Amino acid sequence: MQKDKIKSKLWAKQQTKIGQKAVFPIVILSLLSSMIAVGLSWCIAQILGIMLVPTLSLSFDVSVFIIAFVLLSIFRAIFIYSEELFAAKIGLQARHRLRKELVQRIMQIGPSILYKQSSGGLTTLIADHVESLDGYFSRWLPASILWFLSPCIILVFIFFVQPWAALIIGLCGLMVPIAQATFGIGAAVAARQQFVAMTRLQARFLDRIQGIATIVLAGRSEGETEKLAKAANELRKRTMKVLRVAFLSSASIDCAMIVAIVLVAMMDVGQFLNHHDTSSVHVTHALFALLIIPEFFAPLRSLALAYQDKAKLSGTAASVVELPEPVLEIIRENQLDHTQPIQVTFEDVSYRWDEKRGNVLNHLSFDIKARDTALLIGASGAGKSTIISMLLGFIKPNQGRILFNNIDISTISYDSLSSVTAWIGQKPVIFAGTIKENILFAKPTATEDELQSAIKFAAIDQYLSSLPKGLDTFIGEGGFGLSGGQAQRISIARAYLKDAPLLLLDEPTAHLDPLTEQDIFKRLVKLAQNRTVILATHSAAGQQLNGLHLRLEHGRLISQERIG
Numbered sequence: 001m002q003k004d005k006i007k008s009k010l011w012a013k014q015q016t017k018i019g020q021k022a023v024f025p026i027v028i029l030s031l032l033s034s035m036i037a038v039g040l041s042w043c044i045a046q047i048l049g050i051m052l053v054p055t056l057s058l059s060f061d062v063s064v065f066i067i068a069f070v071l072l073s074i075f076r077a078i079f080i081y082s083e084e085l086f087a088a089k090i091g092l093q094a095r096h097r098l099r100k101e102l103v104q105r106i107m108q109i110g111p112s113i114l115y116k117q118s119s120g121g122l123t124t125l126i127a128d129h130v131e132s133l134d135g136y137f138s139r140w141l142p143a144s145i146l147w148f149l150s151p152c153i154i155l156v157f158i159f160f161v162q163p164w165a166a167l168i169i170g171l172c173g174l175m176v177p178i179a180q181a182t183f184g185i186g187a188a189v190a191a192r193q194q195f196v197a198m199t200r201l202q203a204r205f206l207d208r209i210q211g212i213a214t215i216v217l218a219g220r221s222e223g224e225t226e227k228l229a230k231a232a233n234e235l236r237k238r239t240m241k242v243l244r245v246a247f248l249s250s251a252s253i254d255c256a257m258i259v260a261i262v263l264v265a266m267m268d269v270g271q272f273l274n275h276h277d278t279s280s281v282h283v284t285h286a287l288f289a290l291l292i293i294p295e296f297f298a299p300l301r302s303l304a305l306a307y308q309d310k311a312k313l314s315g316t317a318a319s320v321v322e323l324p325e326p327v328l329e330i331i332r333e334n335q336l337d338h339t340q341p342i343q344v345t346f347e348d349v350s351y352r353w354d355e356k357r358g359n360v361l362n363h364l365s366f367d368i369k370a371r372d373t374a375l376l377i378g379a380s381g382a383g384k385s386t387i388i389s390m391l392l393g394f395i396k397p398n399q400g401r402i403l404f405n406n407i408d409i410s411t412i413s414y415d416s417l418s419s420v421t422a423w424i425g426q427k428p429v430i431f432a433g434t435i436k437e438n439i440l441f442a443k444p445t446a447t448e449d450e451l452q453s454a455i456k457f458a459a460i461d462q463y464l465s466s467l468p469k470g471l472d473t474f475i476g477e478g479g480f481g482l483s484g485g486q487a488q489r490i491s492i493a494r495a496y497l498k499d500a501p502l503l504l505l506d507e508p509t510a511h512l513d514p515l516t517e518q519d520i521f522k523r524l525v526k527l528a529q530n531r532t533v534i535l536a537t538h539s540a541a542g543q544q545l546n547g548l549h550l551r552l553e554h555g556r557l558i559s560q561e562r563i564g
């Protein structure tokens with residue numbers, strides 16, 4: 001826990017360091033903009049002064065100040081616009097960089113990440129958490145530098161014009177950090193709680209959407225709706241608390257500003273009454289000091305407004321450090337020729353998912369010759385899918401080695417491993433898109449002829465005519481709109497298109513009726529020709545297939561015999 005806190009602080013510090021370098025142009029532009037604001041206030045003070053004290057017009061030409069006012073306003077508009085552009089660009093670049101880093105890290109860890117993290121949580125991290133950091137980079141970081149620099153510059157100008165007004169404004173300004181520090185602790189806690197509540201709601205919502213069919217079938221719709229409503233209500237309460245603290249914090253700045261204006265105005269009026277000082281110089285100086293006060297407090301207000309953006313960084317940091325560390329690997333430099341057949345060897349392989357639960361695979365040793373078919377047979381929980389996950393490179397043995405053509409697979413590059421392997425799982429992975437897009441996923445460069453033969457091979461043509469748009473029929477995520485058998489045929493067409501020398505089949509007929517199962521097996525046997533095939537099955541039809549039958553029990557190889 002403590003270790004995670006240190007890690008998340010380090011990550012946040014690193015992000016701040018990267019971000020601070022990027023916001024340098026915004027800081028410069030904003031400081032220049034503050035100086036222009038001083039000039040603008042000076043021009044307005046002179047114009048008003050001339051209007052209030054007619055004798056002033058004898059020594060100053062009002063048109064000079066009007067022209068200067070217009071020019072400075074144009075410059076200020078340009079500077080503010082450029083600041084906004086830079087801020088948007090910095091936010092965009094930071095989000096792009098973070099998403100790239102996180103996706104790379106997840107890819108490095110591989111699909112095994114889903115054994116420990118929910119897909120809802122990962123999606124929330126990459127999509128929403130990273131998105132919420134826009135304000136940290138584009139608003140909070142510049143504001144955290146400018147809240148001190150800009151008021152100091154403005155104070156120097158006021159000091160030259162009315163030193164005692166500078167003293168009053170400076171003292172009122174000092175009250176703001178004290179008030180902010182008081183509200184800040186509450187604001188940080190409220191913002192962090194709101195962030196956690198939002199994350200929980202998003203992850204829960206996504207997970208429940210994915211499992212909507214199970215929820216409806218289990219009659220849990222009302223219960224789940226209630227839980228979602230509770231989470232949404234929690235988020236509403238937390239959001240209101242953040243807004244309340246933000247309002248109080250903003251009100252404290254307004255109070256300090258009003259006190260400064262009143263005190264400066266009273267001092268000026270006092271000077272006028274006591275010393276009858278209505279000289280033109282005094283009037284314009286007094287006006288200038290009053291007009292510049294809102295500019296003095298503006299950076300402090302920006303800091304208070306961006307305060308909640310700061311909490312989002314620590315929230316995201318906590319989620320980032322929860323990601324498992326990618327295992328440092330030896331450089332995988334071996335390559336396999338994907339046109340050559342593959343021989344698979346297990347040498348004393350053991351594996352445990354969890355230290356406490358012990359080995360799920362125990363000292364497995366066997367050899368599958370190139371172009372041979374091997375069947376992994378065993379009851380549920382025997383370890384068949386774990387073996388397939390290892391062959392796919394998702395997990396690595398805790399002991400022993402797996403060899404492809406006598407090369408340890410942990411030394412073979414992922415690209416090469418993927419090019420020699422085709423995989424069909426229990427449940428076909430179908431993306432939202434057309435049937436054609438889903439088949440071509442295995443080989444986007446396939447020609448029309450290749451596509452047609454894949455369709456024929458997998459017998460997809462048998463049901464195409466019953467679909468409204470044939471190959472261009474849109475199917476939902478997870479194969480929504482297709483039967484289990486129809487979806488599995490898409491997997492077969494993909495494997496056919498990929499034409500890899502090693503075919504891994506993990507209970508491909510698990511959810512099919514006997515007739516469809518028979519037909520799918522017929523096609524798989526055809527697909528197996530000239531390839532090395534490893535089929536995990538506990539179906540009776542699967543166990544009739546010819547090949548090397550490897551029987552597993554509680555992760556141990558209890559027999560191996562050749563059938564047929």
Ligand SMILES: Nc1ncnc2c1ncn2[C@@H]1O[C@H](COP(=O)(O)OP(=O)(O)OP(=O)(O)O)[C@@H](O)[C@H]1O
Pocket residue numbers: 115353354360378379380381382383384385386387538
């Ligand atoms: N991600 C995981 N985390 C922890 N334990 C796991 C995980 N996946 C599988 N196991 C455990 O490993 C053991 C072997 O599971 P595996 O899925 O490999 O068996 P199987 O023979 O393929 O079963 P089935 O035929 O039901 O798919 C089981 O005890 C299971 O509980």
